[in-house]
Amino acid sequence: MSVPILKIGMVLSTMAMVTNWMSQTLPSLVGLNQTLSGTDRETAVYPGQEEGWQVFGSVSDVEGKCVCTLLAPPQNLCKKDPRHKRLRQLTEHVQNVSQYLEVLDLRTSRDLQYIRDSEKQLISVEIRQSVLKCLPLLAVLSQFRADVAQLEHLQQEVERLRSGLSLLQEQMEAYDYYQLQHRALLLEDRLQTCVNTVGCGKLTGISHPVTIRSFGSRFGSWMMDSMILSSDNRVWSMDGYYRGRRVLEYSSLSDFTKGQNFVVHQLPHPWAGTGHVVYNGSLYYNKHQTNIIVQYNLHSRTVTLQRNLGQAGYNNTFPYSWGGSSDIDLMADESGLWAVYTTIPNGGNLVVSRLDPTTLEVLKSWDTGFPKRSAGEAFLICGTLYVTNSHLAGAKVHFAYNTNTSEYEYTDVPFHNLYSHISMLDYNPRERVLYTWNNGHQVLYNVTLFHIIKSFADT
Numbered sequence: 036m037s038v039p040i041l042k043i044g045m046v047l048s049t050m051a052m053v054t055n056w057m058s059q060t061l062p063s064l065v066g067l068n069q070t071l072s073g074t075d076r077e078t079a080v081y082p083g084q085e086e087g088w089q090v091f092g093s094v095s096d097v098e099g100k101c102v103c104t105l106l107a108p109p110q111n112l113c114k115k116d117p118r119h120k121r122l123r124q125l126t127e128h129v130q131n132v133s134q135y136l137e138v139l140d141l142r143t144s145r146d147l148q149y150i151r152d153s154e155k156q157l158i159s160v161e162i163r164q165s166v167l168k169c170l171p172l173l174a175v176l177s178q179f180r181a182d183v184a185q186l187e188h189l190q191q192e193v194e195r196l197r198s199g200l201s202l203l204q205e206q207m208e209a210y211d212y213y214q215l216q217h218r219a220l221l222l223e224d225r226l227q228t229c230v231n232t233v234g235c236g237k238l239t240g241i242s243h244p245v246t247i248r249s250f251g252s253r254f255g256s257w258m259m260d261s262m263i264l265s266s267d268n269r270v271w272s273m274d275g276y277y278r279g280r281r282v283l284e285y286s287s288l289s290d291f292t293k294g295q296n297f298v299v300h301q302l303p304h305p306w307a308g309t310g311h312v313v314y315n316g317s318l319y320y321n322k323h324q325t326n327i328i329v330q331y332n333l334h335s336r337t338v339t340l341q342r343n344l345g346q347a348g349y350n351n352t353f354p355y356s357w358g359g360s361s362d363i364d365l366m367a368d369e370s371g372l373w374a375v376y377t378t379i380p381n382g383g384n385l386v387v388s389r390l391d392p393t394t395l396e397v398l399k400s401w402d403t404g405f406p407k408r409s410a411g412e413a414f415l416i417c418g419t420l421y422v423t424n425s426h427l428a429g430a431k432v433h434f435a436y437n438t439n440t441s442e443y444e445y446t447d448v449p450f451h452n453l454y455s456h457i458s459m460l461d462y463n464p465r466e467r468v469l470y471t472w473n474n475g476h477q478v479l480y481n482v483t484l485f486h487i488i489k490s491f492a493d494t
């Protein structure tokens with residue numbers, strides 16, 4: 036009986052090396068270099084008709100290499116326009132990035148299949164043979180590692196393309212622009228799929244805490260934009276949980292650390308709790324003494340949307356264990372915007388709802404069965420809700436609910452609650468860190484995520 040466990044353990048620890056590496060490296064995405072000027076990187080060498088730049092080829096072979104896609108812009112009305120050249124360069128870039136994404140897609144799924152196959156063999160043969168069978172896995176894993184690096188690169192490319200496109204938007208003919216924009220959206224979509232394949236996993240570890248700053252009252256929240264494709268480096272902080280209206284905006288994490296270079300937003304409605312989130316340039320928060328969610332656009336400084344969250348409890352009726360009107364907790368993960376709360380019909384159990392960020396409508400809800408009053412805090416990673424059992428010292432991640440499978444499990448992921456009173460805990464999928472507000476200290480944790488290989492669970 037113990038033999039298979041040993042074998043699995045070995046594979047797992049190899050995976051651990053890789054995932055550790057990933058969880059340490061991916062956060063560096065935060066510091067995306069944002070230079071827009073960019074003629075320096077316009078080095079596209081793909082064949083295209085010099086002026087007509089109509090159709091790019093599409094090639095595919097069994098190795099999974101070079102699947103190009105087509106782009107056929109309309110006839111040139113502005114050949115001599117330098118912006119036209121720039122647009123063409125961007126197109127070539129889209130082409131390039133697109134091609135690499137395809138390769139990456141294919142390779143990633145091939146590698147995953149290979150790991151699965153090897154792993155099945157591990158379970159079925161003698162342990163000595165298994166060790167030998169493990170060796171090729173190393174090559175696969177190093178490929179995985181390279182893919183992650185490639186992914187970072189692609190993410191930067193997509194970001195630059197987007198910036199370039201917005202610059203061109205107002206200058207170019209609508210048709211060209213929309214066609215390119217469409218391509219960029221498709222790319223973002225595929226990048227997202229890649230991120231989810233290569234970067235998603237199950238939470239198995241939380242690092243030592245790193246105190247970024249010590250300021251404000253005992254309760255509060257702070258955050259950065261948690262949309263993966265965002266390149267916004269500003270930091271927002273909202274001190275207190277009761278009737279606050281002042282949001283401080285710092286231009287960077289280092290300004291936040293030093294408490295300098297900030298501007299103040301005065302919200303038109305006060306907030307309740309600490310469950311706010313900044314997602315795609317908007318702040319989402321729960322309006323004081325209501326179950327209304329407010330969308331406040333941080334650029335235009337106006338409230339752009341408000342909506343009731345169904346029968347969600349509010350006004351400190353169903354808070355987390357620390358109280359503080361923490362009835363409604365808004366958050367974002369790799370897949371979008373969520374609300375965590377409870378209702379009387381749900382008997383006080385944690386409910387997690389996926390929200391449409393543009394309408395605030397509830398798209399789907401899950402009753403996790405976990406009593407909210409016993410929860411210290413909750414956060415989402417890759418569609419799984421993780422719940423801590425306390426806001427005090429000794430807290431650990433105790434419960435996990437997978438919205439994809441609608442299954443839960445009890446977990447035991449400890450972390451060091453350095454200042455013994457956590458009033459906010461949220462995962463930021465862009466930076467792959469946990470943000471906490473702990474007794475007037477602003478603290479970050481790295482996370483370790485495991486890729487789940489299905490047959491582990493089956494044995």
Ligand SMILES: *[C@@H]1O[C@H](CO)[C@@H](O)[C@H](O)[C@H]1NC(C)=O
Nearest residue numbers: 059060062242245479480481
């Ligand atoms: C997370 O890991 C990265 C890479 O090792 C490191 O630079 C960063 O300081 C860590 N952050 C935290 C909060 O531990």
Ligand SMILES: *[C@@H]1O[C@H](CO)[C@@H](O)[C@H](O)[C@H]1NC(C)=O
Nearest residue numbers: 066067068069070071072075
């Ligand atoms: C971008 O990177 C280049 C070279 O790596 C560096 O010189 C430049 O200062 C960076 N720009 C920003 C805005 O970080």
Ligand SMILES: *[C@@H]1O[C@H](CO)[C@@H](O)[C@H](O)[C@H]1NC(C)=O
Nearest residue numbers: 078079080081128131132188
């Ligand atoms: C295409 O992407 C690859 C890999 O990132 C890079 O080495 C190459 O220079 C790029 N080519 C163009 C034309 O951008």
Ligand SMILES: *[C@@H]1O[C@H](CO)[C@@H](O)[C@H](O)[C@H]1NC(C)=O
Nearest residue numbers: 262314315316371391392393
């Ligand atoms: C992000 O905001 C922009 C406009 O500000 C919008 O066009 C886009 O659809 C939003 N993306 C998501 C994922 O909400």
Ligand SMILES: *[C@@H]1O[C@H](CO)[C@@H](O)[C@H](O)[C@H]1NC(C)=O
Nearest residue numbers: 323324325326349350351352
């Ligand atoms: C909210 O709670 C406070 C304090 O318990 C109470 O005074 C107030 O009437 C409540 N407001 C609503 C709208 O329930």
Ligand SMILES: *[C@@H]1O[C@H](CO)[C@@H](O)[C@H](O)[C@H]1NC(C)=O
Nearest residue numbers: 231235417418437438439440
């Ligand atoms: C969701 O579950 C299905 C089947 O249970 C699985 O094939 C798929 O990969 C899962 N997706 C995620 C994002 O976990």
